[in-house]
Amino acid sequence: MDFKLTEEQSMVKDMCRKFADNELKPKAAHYDKTHEFPWEHVKKLGEMGMFGVVYSEEYNGAGMDYPSYAIAVEELSRGCASTGVIISAHNSLCLSPINYFASPEIKKKVLPKLCTGEWLGCFGITEPNAGSDAAGTTTTAELKNGKWVLNGTKNFITNGGVANVAVVTAVTDKGQGAKGLSFFIIEKGTPGFSVGRTEEKLGICASSTTELVFENCEIPEENLLGKRGDGFKIAMHTLDGGRVGIAAQALGIAQAAFEESVKYANERQQFKQKLSNFQAIQWMIADMATEIEAARLLVYQAATLIGTGERQRYSKYAAMAKLFASEVSHRVTHKAIQIFGGYGYTREYPVERFYRDARITEIYEGTSEIQRLVIASNVIREF
Numbered sequence: 001m002d003f004k005l006t007e008e009q010s011m012v013k014d015m016c017r018k019f020a021d022n023e024l025k026p027k028a029a030h031y032d033k034t035h036e037f038p039w040e041h042v043k044k045l046g047e048m049g050m051f052g053v054v055y056s057e058e059y060n061g062a063g064m065d066y067p068s069y070a071i072a073v074e075e076l077s078r079g080c081a082s083t084g085v086i087i088s089a090h091n092s093l094c095l096s097p098i099n100y101f102a103s104p105e106i107k108k109k110v111l112p113k114l115c116t117g118e119w120l121g122c123f124g125i126t127e128p129n130a131g132s133d134a135a136g137t138t139t140t141a142e143l144k145n146g147k148w149v150l151n152g153t154k155n156f157i158t159n160g161g162v163a164n165v166a167v168v169t170a171v172t173d174k175g176q177g178a179k180g181l182s183f184f185i186i187e188k189g190t191p192g193f194s195v196g197r198t199e200e201k202l203g204i205c206a207s208s209t210t211e212l213v214f215e216n217c218e219i220p221e222e223n224l225l226g227k228r229g230d231g232f233k234i235a236m237h238t239l240d241g242g243r244v245g246i247a248a249q250a251l252g253i254a255q256a257a258f259e260e261s262v263k264y265a266n267e268r269q270q271f272k273q274k275l276s277n278f279q280a281i282q283w284m285i286a287d288m289a290t291e292i293e294a295a296r297l298l299v300y301q302a303a304t305l306i307g308t309g310e311r312q313r314y315s316k317y318a319a320m321a322k323l324f325a326s327e328v329s330h331r332v333t334h335k336a337i338q339i340f341g342g343y344g345y346t347r348e349y350p351v352e353r354f355y356r357d358a359r360i361t362e363i364y365e366g367t368s369e370i371q372r373l374v375i376a377s378n379v380i381r382e383f
């Protein structure tokens with residue numbers, strides 16, 4: 001077992017850490033407050049290869065390995081959690097199903113623009129009545145005269161308001177539950193496809209979260225990803241990979257909260273001594289440091305397993321990494337506010353933002369309850 005990063009992984013870590021310190025951190029509070037989409041950062045991250053991290057150079061991707069991707073999301077989220085999810089949703093949720101399941105023609109058409117960040121992507125399975133239970137989807141796709149006609153609404157879609165390409169599920173065979181779902185790719189500007197309501201959120205405020213609305217939206221027959229009826233399988237395959245991205249985002253937020261906490265504990269004085277002299281504070285710092293390291297090991301392990309392509313091996317580990325890292329992020333950001341005392345509760349310091357940003361990592365791409373279901377079903381089957 002070798003815990004050292006490769007040359008490429010170290011290079012990505014340094015590059016993203018510098019970008020986070022120099023570009024993201026100074027602007028993160030501004031974007032959190034204004035809810036503006038951080039286009040200036042998106043443009044630069046495109047030049048850095050962050051919109052096609054693991055995808056082939058043939059499609060303008062950076063061709064890196066999965067741990068490099070996890071490290072990139074971790075480091076970028078350390079600077080700005082909204083930016084972390086913009087990158088993660090684009091790479092893991094939109095590009096992955098296209099890369100695995102689209103026809104060579106579609107791949108050639110959309111991947112080169114998506115991998116450079118010229119185009120952004122989103123992924124929609126959630127609907128008002130289909131959250132944890134993706135099989136409850138009601139959006140329909142009917143094949144009429146050689147075209148798929150989509151009708152329905154997706155909600156809570158990350159990058160929804162800014163995406164040029166959406167990949168979504170729809171029912172193609174009614175009454176067949178999960179087996180009646182199929183997966184489609186739709187380009188912005190297609191008649192009948194529009195962006196609906198934008199959500200106002202607790203955290204990750206600079207990320208776009210919107211509805212996607214389909215009203216008699218006609219798309220070519222070849223825009224079906226994989227086979228008819230494979231939609232649920234494709235969604236689960238995609239989410240297994242995506243969970244590592246969210247786990248890495250949670251880890252980056254926790255790391256940022258930890259660093260700010262130690263710095264503050266070494267500066268702030270009460271009772272004529274630094275906070276870091278108090279054992280109560282030291283214990284919090286020790287627990288934060290230990291939990292972050294444990295989460296990092298799980299995240300890098302899951303990312304390494306994804307690189308093997310053996311889904312039956314990595315599904316459980318991806319769920320473990322997401323479950324643990326998101327709950328660590330919650331605990332660490334909670335302690336960070338405690339260490340900052342009253343100042344931690346104000347917008348003068350970033351820890352209240354970290355606390356708000358961390359919360360979503362326990363919810364999207366499968367809540368913690370759903371991760372426990374995935375882990376338990378794998379573990380029980382293994383015995």
Ligand SMILES: Cc1cc2nc3c(=O)[nH]c(=O)nc-3n(C[C@H](O)[C@H](O)[C@H](O)COP(=O)(O)OP(=O)(O)OC[C@H]3O[C@@H](n4cnc5c(N)ncnc54)[C@H](O)[C@@H]3O)c2cc1C
Nearest residue numbers: 123124125126131132156157158209363364365366367369
């Ligand atoms: C900011 C944001 C961004 C998002 N981005 C995307 C995106 O890009 N694409 C997308 O498709 N979706 C996205 N989502 C949706 C997200 O994945 C869902 O919100 C999430 O999966 C939970 O679904 P739900 O909100 O309908 O909650 P529900 O499914 O209604 O769950 C409510 C509660 O019940 C629990 N629960 C449900 N079923 C079970 C069960 N079987 N056993 C035990 N407990 C259960 C849940 O864990 C939760 O605690 C996003 C959501 C948010 C808030």
